Amino acid sequence: MPEPAADQVLIRVKATAVNYADSIMVAGHYQTKPALPFSPGLETAGIVAACGAAVTGFKPGDRVMAILDHGGLAEFAVASAAETYLIPDGMSFAEAGAFTIAYISSHVAIRWQGRLTGQETLLVLGAAGGVGLTAVEIGKAMGARVIAAASSPEKLAVAVAHGADATVNYSTEPLAERVMALTGGKGADVCFDPVGGALFDGALSSLGWGGRILLIGFVAGVPQIPANRLLVKHRAALGSSLRYFRWQQPEKLRASAQELLRWYGEGRLKPCITHRLPLDRSVEAMRLLTERRASGKVVVELEPG
Ligand SMILES: NC(=O)c1ccc[n+]([C@@H]2O[C@H](COP(=O)([O-])OP(=O)(O)OC[C@H]3O[C@@H](n4cnc5c(N)ncnc54)[C@H](OP(=O)(O)O)[C@@H]3O)[C@@H](O)[C@H]2O)c1
Incomplete structure (x- = not known):
């Protein structure tokens, strides 16, 4: 005991x-x-x-x-x-x-590191996974347009059922080209990436001017970041870890939990x-x-x- x-x-x-x-x-x-x-x-x-x-x-x-x-x-x-x-x-x-883990991790990443606004587009990789699906819902609750990316039609259907506006099947479609087509060539403003690995290069290319890629996890491997790809379009790569954030910024942790519980009460999180x-x-x-x-x-x- x-x-x-x-x-x-x-x-x-x-x-x-x-x-x-x-x-x-x-x-x-x-x-x-x-x-x-x-x-x-x-x-x-x-x-x-x-x-x-x-x-x-x-x-x-x-x-x-x-x-x-x-x-x-x-x-x-x-x-x-x-x-x-x-x-x-x-x-x-x-x-x-x-x-707690999935919603609060995604919220602290998107709210405090990504600084997503309701006028922006959020691209979510692994969008039907534990943190990925909560990122889809949080992006919608913040008023953003959400593009869900996953490996199968079944997983993309789950993301759509949780609010995704558009989808990319990265097993069959080139990620960056599809995101550019879905955004009229502008690119995504924020990418939530719990996957990494071979998808990372396309995720970086999917970002438009001032785009932010949120490094959440590396289930497919730890990618390297070519610095020149950040410089030209004023992009940023930002790490986010609930484990360390909760020790460093407990007041923001509480604010994240409160906002999530309010959204849950309003029926916006399922x-x-x-x-x-x-x-x-x-x-x-x-x-x-x-x-x-x-x-x-x-x-x-x-x-x-
Ligand atoms: N930074 C933080 O605060 C934080 C918090 C929670 C979790 N995480 C991290 O986020 C990652 C995802 O965690 P989770 O609990 O959401 O996992 P999960 O539910 O298993 O979701 C992971 C998703 O990644 C995709 N994926 C792509 N390649 C994969 C592979 N080789 N093996 C497994 N999945 C693969 C899968 O979707 P497709 O099949 O559609 O590709 C799957 O839905 C982990 O690295 C975890 O440590 C970080």
Whole structure:
């Protein structure tokens, strides 16, 4: 049984979404390497079982969701009270367990690094994936035009169902040419890129004057950035990492969470859960991501509901 520190809450876990980063962490390749043995799981939702001595905002019995260092794929998890949020009425534990990492990561990248405006075009790669699909919804909630890029018609259909205005199938179409055609030759203003690898070059070419590419993740490999391609069109490449942002800028983290919860209450965000598995199938849940078979979020449920 984990013990909550003074500023932590102990959560009886109901649902925890898996993230691609869980697979990197269990492989020992993540930026932080927890001491063995550990349970993976970077977020969770459940019921507060106990509070540390300094916690004032929560009490046992509260329905909460939280960002975790790890440990969500377990019956009990501890979370910092500052990164724990009450679950809004109407949100299920499964939705809540899939909410914090994907939505808040995408929001901090697009809002604070990308500075997307409602007059701009957002290009999202891996647009049916965990963070990608939330980026589509966030771009729409900010009033922007959203171009979703993914590897199959089925995944693009999911992105369209979540608000994408136009699509690119990068398995069959040249990314930059298609984005230029969709934007009348102007290019995208912001590109949200959780994929990297071979797609990165086309993503950079898809940016117009003053375009910003958001480096979110590298599931297809870490790309190199040719500096001359930034200079000529006044482009910028910007990193964004929720893990480090939450430590550096906790006030902006809170602002992101508040805006997301407001949008959820207004019905503008629709968490997409495509697979639900029990705790003892957590490895299979992660494999759905690493084998590129999932869209939206894959959730491990301890008690459905
Ligand atoms: N910076 C941050 O704050 C932050 C926060 C959360 C996640 N991330 C990172 O973002 C990336 C995506 O995480 P996620 O949890 O959203 O993963 P996910 O749900 O598995 O989505 C990844 C998407 O990438 C695409 N993809 C392209 N090549 C792939 C490959 N070789 N293997 C797997 N997928 C591939 C897939 O879409 P197609 O098949 O359509 O190409 C898939 O939908 C990870 O690198 C993760 O660490 C970063």
